Amino acid sequence: xxxxxxxxxxxxxxxxxxxxxxxxxxxxxxxxxxxxxxxxxxxxxxxxxxxxxxxxxxxxxxxxxxxxxxxxxxxxxxxxxxxxxxxxxxxxxxxxxxxxxxxxxxxxxxxxxxxxxxxxxxxxxxxxxxxxxxxxxxxxxxxxxxxxxxxxxxxxxxxx
Amino acid sequence: xxxxxxxxxxxxxxxxxxxxxxxxxxxxxxxxxxxxxxxxxxxxxxxxxxxxxxxxxxxxxxxxxxxxxxxxxxxxxxxxxxxxxxxxxxxxxxxxxxxxxxxxxxxxxxxxxxxxxxxxxxxxxxxxxxxxxxxxxxxxxxxxxxxxxxxxxxxxxxxxxxxxxxxxxxxxxxxxxxxxxxxxxxxxxxxxxxxxxxxxxxxxxxxxxxxxxxxxxxxxxxxxxxxxxxxxxxxxxxxxxxxxxxxxxxxxxxxxxxxxxxxxxxxxxxxxxxxxxxxxxxxxxxxxxxxxxxxxxxxxxxxxxxxxxxxxxxxxxxxxxxxxxxxxxxxxxxxxxxxxxxxxxxxxxxxxxxxxxxxxxxxxxxxxxxxxxxxxxxxxxxxxxxxxx
Numbered sequence: 001x002x003x004x005x006x007x008x009x010x011x012x013x014x015x016x017x018x019x020x021x022x023x024x025x026x027x028x029x030x031x032x033x034x035x036x037x038x039x040x041x042x043x044x045x046x047x048x049x050x051x052x053x054x055x056x057x058x059x060x061x062x063x064x065x066x067x068x069x070x071x072x073x074x075x076x077x078x079x080x081x082x083x084x085x086x087x088x089x090x091x092x093x094x095x096x097x098x099x100x101x102x103x104x105x106x107x108x109x110x111x112x113x114x115x116x117x118x119x120x121x122x123x124x125x126x127x128x129x130x131x132x133x134x135x136x137x138x139x140x141x142x143x144x145x146x147x148x149x150x151x152x153x154x155x156x157x158x159x160x
Numbered sequence: 161x162x163x164x165x166x167x168x169x170x171x172x173x174x175x176x177x178x179x180x181x182x183x184x185x186x187x188x189x190x191x192x193x194x195x196x197x198x199x200x201x202x203x204x205x206x207x208x209x210x211x212x213x214x215x216x217x218x219x220x221x222x223x224x225x226x227x228x229x230x231x232x233x234x235x236x237x238x239x240x241x242x243x244x245x246x247x248x249x250x251x252x253x254x255x256x257x258x259x260x261x262x263x264x265x266x267x268x269x270x271x272x273x274x275x276x277x278x279x280x281x282x283x284x285x286x287x288x289x290x291x292x293x294x295x296x297x298x299x300x301x302x303x304x305x306x307x308x309x310x311x312x313x314x315x316x317x318x319x320x321x322x323x324x325x326x327x328x329x330x331x332x333x334x335x336x337x338x339x340x341x342x343x344x345x346x347x348x349x350x351x352x353x354x355x356x357x358x359x360x361x362x363x364x365x366x367x368x369x370x371x372x373x374x375x376x377x378x379x380x381x382x383x384x385x386x387x388x389x390x391x392x393x394x395x396x397x398x399x400x401x402x403x404x405x406x407x408x409x410x411x412x413x414x415x416x417x418x419x420x421x422x423x424x425x426x427x428x429x430x431x432x433x434x435x436x437x438x439x440x441x442x443x444x445x446x447x448x449x450x451x452x453x454x455x456x457x458x459x460x461x462x463x464x465x466x467x468x469x470x471x472x473x474x475x476x477x478x479x480x481x482x483x484x485x486x487x488x489x490x491x492x493x494x495x496x497x498x499x500x501x502x503x504x505x506x507x508x509x510x511x512x513x514x515x516x517x518x519x520x521x522x523x524x525x526x527x528x529x530x531x532x533x534x535x536x537x538x539x540x541x542x543x544x545x546x547x548x549x
Contacts, residue, residue, distance in 0.1 A: 004451070022462040023455035023528070151201075158181040158194035158505055160284045160333075160512075 001026060005034055006043070011144070013047040052139070052147050062091075062107050062136040063114045066100040067122065068129040077101060080127050089117060100132070111135065172288045176511035180495065184505045191534050192505040196333060198397035198478070199525045200452075203445040206396060206438045213433035220429060224421040225413075226254025226405070227432045233439040234405050241365075242375045244383060250410040253417050254427045258363040258391040258404035260420070263289045265359050265387045265406060266325070268415040270295040274324040279310050280513025281481075282329040283361065298323070301515035304483065307472045308337035312346040319350070325357045328376055331364035334512045334521035335481040336457075336474025341374045348379040358386040363404070366395035366446050369454045370475040377407075384409060387416075392431075394477075395446050396438045401431035453478050456524040456531055463535045467542050478525045481509065485518040487545045495520060501544075502537040 004024060009015060021028040038044040053060045069080045077095050084104060085093045091105040104122075108114040118133055139147050177194075184190050201207075225231065231248040238244050246252055255261040262285060266276065272294040278286045279300045290297040300318045302308040315326065326347075330339040339347075351358060358376055365373040377383040391404025406416060420426075460480050464471045471482035484494050491508030499505050507523075509516025524531060 008455075019459070023458050025458050153199070155195050155197060155199070156181070157184045157190065157192040158177055158507060159196040160175060160177050160507075 001030070001034060002038070005031065006038070009044075050143055050145055054139070059109055060107055061109070061111055061114055062105060062139075064134045064136065065104040065106060065118060065122065066096075066132040066134075067102040067104060068100045068131075069102060069125075070127045070129060071101075072127060080125070083125060084122070087117070087121065089113075168291065172291060175284045177284070177507055180499070180505060180507060180511075183496075183499060187499070187503060190499065190503045190505055191530070191537070193522045193524075193526065193531075193534050194505040194507045195523050195525050197399040197525060198394060198449065199527065200397040200449055202396060202398050202401070202434075203438075203442060205441060206398070206434050206445075209437035210401075210430045210434035213430055218429060218433060222254075222426045222429050222432055224426055225252065225417050226427055227429075227436065230254055230432050230436050230439075231405075233436050234407070237439050238388075238407065241372070242378055244375065244377050246407045247410070251407055251413050253406045253413050253420060254432060255391075255404045255406055255420065256424055256427050257393060257402045258361060258389045259285055260424065261387075261389040261391070261404050261406035261416075262286065262327075262359060262361060263293075264416045264419045264423075265389070265408075265412070266290055266293040266295060267419055268412055269325060269357060269387075271324075273322060275320060275322040277315070277318050277323060277326045277356075279314075279327065279329060281308070281332070281334050281509055281516040281519070282327070282512055283333050284512065286327050286329070286361075295325070296322070299513065299515075301513070302335070302337070303515075304472060304519075307474075308332060308335040308481070309339055309343050310347055311343075312350050315347050315350045319354050319356070323354065323356060325359055326351060328358050328360040330360075330362070331368055331373065331476025333364065333477050334479050334507065334509065334516065335519075336477045336479045338368055338370065338474075338476040339374070339376075340371070341379075344374060344376050344379050344382075348376065348382050351385065352381055356385070358382065359389060360386055361389045363389065363391050364394050364477040365390060367450060367453060367478060368476045369450075369457060373476075387412060392435050392438055396435075396442050397449065398431070398434070398438065401428065401434060403427055403431040403435050453524060456526070456528055459528060459531060460522065460524055460535065463539070467539045469538075469542060478523060480522050480524065481519050482522065483519055487542075488549075491517055491520060498538070498541055502541050504534050504537050504541075 017028050017031050020031050071077050072079050081093050081102060084090055089106055089108060091107055094103045096103045106114055118131055122128060123131055141147060180194060184192060231252040234252055235246045235248045238246055266289050270293045274295050275298045276290040276295045277298050277300055279302050287297045298318055300314050302310060360376050362375055375388060377386050377388050387406055387408035389406050392398040461473060464482055469482045471480055474480055491510050495506050495508040507521040509519030509521060
């Protein structure tokens with residue numbers, strides 16, 4: 001039940017409890033208990049809303065920043081990751097295999113916001129060896145959701 | 161000028177669905193619950209394989225019976241899913257959809273006047289294909305109290321000296337009924353006793369919601385006398401690719417291949433390459449779609465219960481078959497009024513045989529969001545009818 005529940009609400013966190021119970025074929029109280037357990041175990045970490053900001057009047061730029069750092073004795077990359085993720089403008093921080101170490105996604109109002117974060121805050125951290133900043137020009141698909149126009153139902157309306 | 165037409169075809173009634181199709185086509189804002197095909201697109205990796213085959217220039221005929229690697233994958237699949245072994249060289253024919261398989265099987269097996277038992281309600285092609293093949297259709301009317309399963313008694317009663325073939329359409333369109341192992345074992349005895357052959361249309365085999373689909377060929381003694389029909393349309397959402405297959409005893413498949421060779425040549429090559437990919441790497445897609453259908457199925461059954469609409473729990477395909485006898489009107493009247501007054505299209509049960517009278521076929525090959533809108537309208541309509549009484 002746990003995995004099925006998670007895969008449904010991962011796509012639609014606003015689905016109501018009654019409906020969840022119906023489509024999963026279980027009792028509503030079981031859903032309530034399971035959700036509470038998932039939240040307290042930190043498996044469900046939050047309920048977010050997918051927003052295509054491009055369609056609003058709000059200006060936003062998103063950047064992906066590759067960071068190479070010197071791992072620190074006894075703490076590996078964790079300490080550096082923590083120093084970076086504490087900045088509220090940082091959206092996500094991943095440890096990455098391959099050519100660099102940390103991947104950061106960052107949101108700012110303007111390109112200047114992002115560049116000043118990189119030059120003033122990120123690059124000046126002691127362990128940071130180098131950064132490479134990529135600006136996102138357009139989001140086609142995000143969190144498994146295609147942001148472009150949805151296809152219409154082109155099936156014949158009545159078929160045997 | 162002389163009459164250019166053959167009496168045999170002129171006498172066949174057009175499909176009962178046609179009428180609704182025509183009305184709905186004129187109503188652009190109508191919501192439809194009348195579709196008999198998945199709402200999902202074919203999974204991308206399967207489409208991609210089709211595209212790749214075109215890029216590579218695989219645009220020629222395949223062998224009459226289908227690509228060798230596809231026939232092998234079909235056999236692997238049947239071994240994996242039903243535990244039954246077929247010889248990919250002699251016992252498999254790749255067809256243009258399951259529909260062609262049914263037609264060709266009937267034409268390969270029937271002599272004039274031989275009878276074909278057709279349980280109804282069921283898919284619309286069995287009866288006309290039987291007539292076109294020179295056979296005589298004999299209808300077995302399935303009953304709601306048996307959850308529209310075929311019982312041994314019903315089968316026994318319909319058999320005459322001329323009976324040759326039983327069509328076994330499960331999981332069933334339009335009722336959603338399935339046949340479980342015990343049900344199949346019961347009819348297998350009758351089939352063997354009367355030396356019948358079976359054409360088992362298992363196109364919805366991947367869409368069952370109780371236990372894994374059981375094929376009649378799994379029952380001892382049945383594989384030797386069964387043509388198993390299946391395909392890619394429903395399991396992999398590949399209706400437009402027109403690809404299915406028939407498996408059975410080599411003597412029958414050989415003759416079916418002969419008809420197929422002269423009438424069709426071979427199934428579409430692009431589709432065959434895509435189907436190889438579907439069978440090799442499509443299990444997860446099937447499971448994902450099955451889960452989605454099952455959620456909708458549960459939702460509809462709950463909604464019917466809420467509005468007090470009688471409906472047995474169907475465990476297969478993507479249809480529910482609620483009973484509307486309480487309103488004292490025919491399926492056709494109900495469906496027509498529902499369409500005119502609420503602009504929602506459903507298919508009257510009678511489109512699938514006379515014994516579908518008093519029932520509606522509602523398809524859940526639609527997103528939950530769309531189903532909710534349509535079901536709200538159904539609830540309103542039902543409410544209105546009850547007040548009228």
